[in-house]
Amino acid sequence: MASKWSKSLIPTARQVPAEAEVPSHQLMLRAGIIRKLGAGLYDYLPLGLRSLHKAMAIVREEMGKAGAIEVLLPAMVPIELYQKTGRDQAYGDNLFRVKDRHGRENALGPTHEEIITELVGAYVESYKQLPLTLYQIQTKFRDEFRPRFGVLRSREFQMKDAYSFHTAVEGPGGLNEIYDAQYAAYERIFKRCGLPFLTVEAESGPIGGSASHEFMVPSPTGEDTIFESDKGNYAANVEKCETGPRSATLDAPPVGELAKVHTPGCPGIDDVAKFMKTKPKNMLKSLVFEVSQITQEQMGQLRLKASQTGRATSEGFFAEYVIVIVRGDHDVNEGKLNTLIKSKFGNNVSINLAEPNEAKEDGFAIGYVGPQTAISHPGVFVFVDPDAAQGGFWVTGANEPDHHVKYFNWKRDVIDPLGPDASQKVVVVDIRNAVEGDPSPKGDGGLLRPRKGIEIGHVFKLGDKYSKAMGVTVLLPDNSRINPIMGCYGIGINRILAAAIERDSPGMRGHDENGIIWPAAIAPYQVVITTIRHEGTAAETADRLAKELEAGGADVLIDDRDERPGVKFKDADLLGIPVRITIGDKALATGQVEVKARNAPAAAKAELIAIDVAAKTVLEMLKGL
RNA sequence: CGGGGUGUAGCGCAGCUUGGUUAGCGCGCUUGACUGGGGGUCAAGAGGUCGAGAGUUCAAAUCUCUCCACCCCGACCA
Secondary structure, eight states: EEGGGGOOOOOOOOOOOOTSSSSSHHHHHHHEEEEEEEEEEEOOHHHHHHHHHHHHHHHHHHHHHOOOOOOOSEEEEHHHHHHHHHHHHSSSGGGGEEEEEEEEEEEESSSSSHHHHHHHHHEEEBBOOOOEEEEEEEEEEOOOOOOOOOOBOEEEEEEEEEEHHHHHSTTTSHHHHHHHHHHHHHHHHHHHHHHHHHOEOOGGGGGSSOOEEEEEOOOOSEEEEEEEETSSSSSSEEOOOOOOOEEEEEEEOSSSSSEEEETTTTTSHHHHHHTTTTGGBBBOOOEEEEEEOOOOOTTTTTOOOOSSSEEETTEEEESSSEEEETTTOOBBBHHHHHHHHHHHHTTTEEEEEHHHHHHHTOOOOOEEEOOTHEEEEEHHEEEOOTTTSSOOOOEOOSSSSTEEEEOOIIIIIIHHHHHGGEEEHHEEEOBBBBTOBBBBTOSSSSSSEEEEEEEEEEEEEEEEEEHHHHHHHHHHHOOEEEEOEEEEEEEEEEHHHHHHHOOTTTTTTTTTTEEEEEGGGOOOOOOEEEESSSSSHHHHHHHHHHHHHHHHHHHHHEEEOOOOOHHHHHHHHHOOOEEEEOOOHHHTTTEEEEEETTSSHHHHHHEEEEHHHHHHHHHHHHHTT
């Protein structure tokens, strides 16, 4: 049955609620799709739920085609499961915790690797049962620092999360095969949802794992920064984005005498630059990181506190602190740093910005640290970005509070004093976030260009991180046991809706000055029938057309309200239903109705079509929307 | 968590500086009339713990204190 507007709950608003900043948020509120209940908490009204369900249906179909099987796990899970993998710590305050009446602690799941692994551990005993891909569509909870942009970053949201289990990475049934199948399914899903998207290499973050890709809808309102090579053969999230070779020299001759400058109350780059009348790009920024070793059992909890500045461990030489030096106008990339640290010190270490007071006790003048620290702290490693490993007029910290130096020179002030240790202690390496114009890592002369994107999907190759931590094994043909290899694959369903409204690519605009322009596949209705006066023949014709359209598979909303035509037209545009059929006396007199696509230019006239063929014509039209 | 800001009718806002009738305006809502192809006109209405609590005062939306919620920027993150 077609829906009647007057019988539904579609509270449209003329004015934009003050809290909404981005177009999708504003329009979802104005069109009566969502309503805010609290920070990052939204009611989905009838229109919103319809779209959500449509996106879910597409996801389910494509998951099925990719061989994934649907399950439903509890949203509330015992905290012990997350403790087993250390993610109760890794997720930190983002994890919602609830105590039950017996005082038992539970988490509201932010993502379900542990829970699915537990399930598979219980029932999957043999390699014969693998590969296995399970998925669910479920409400996830994350206690975001700062929920914002409406449903783009909310504290409760619908996620499709799939998990695959394998005995091997390569070969038939291996992780790579399923990863590729999920990747392909994602491309089909987003294409069907009418989203212009690109896939980028990504950092895996607290989920962990070896490889990962994100699916991004380009949009100026996106929170992620993507870099693309202008040769079109490389794209990555800034968190992951590598750069091609950049030249570096620590041998450049000094351009002036090292001079200490009193810079009272200027710990920040910008303050110092202003104070010394120079630019951040002429400064060296030194960040102090603390390296800690972590045992497999107590991941994320045990921190080794060394008494000296450096010491020997089973891993070999072990630094307690690492200094990272980048140009003042650049940012340290913690993902790159993490990878670097792990390759140097082993997988059991983690790295964090040093706690200022602790570091001060250990002799670091936080806020005024410079590369010369490497000399006074024998155990400290120094990683230098190539752009910082140059000659020039460098301003940097003097390693004492309220003082900086100018004319710092690598060779004279660090390399030579260190002597033979220098090459081991001072390492030049790509350690910063990419910036516009950096060389592409493909090394083909391409240059990196930035843009913003909304992350709608993310796929990961997890390896055995979770199966190992959870103690899950399967038997192989030779009767040996392994921890299954895993992949995981997430889609933010709510974000599909917001991204559809935000989208702005040629021929794929998600909104204009009049309202939303839904892609037909996830529009709450495909057709809205607007009667100029809802009575008599017009009302009957509306019902008749609705019936024919529904027989053809389209969802129809009949605007049966006793409103003036102007109001109905404005609301129809605001809602963004792909096709509007207008029924008025003039056309009706000649047996016709008017048909207009929402994405047609506002000035374009509606097409007059005979009632008998109207449904057929509209159904045909919808295929292209 | 740091910085900034806002809480007055469903939505958007004024009033607060300088305390003083019954707290206003626009949109929306109700009723009636006229109207009827891009957010109509007129008339009559309904709707408020002024975020909460405490204090000062003869008197508090307005001044003071405490708390709460929300928004923006940042640090951190799907």
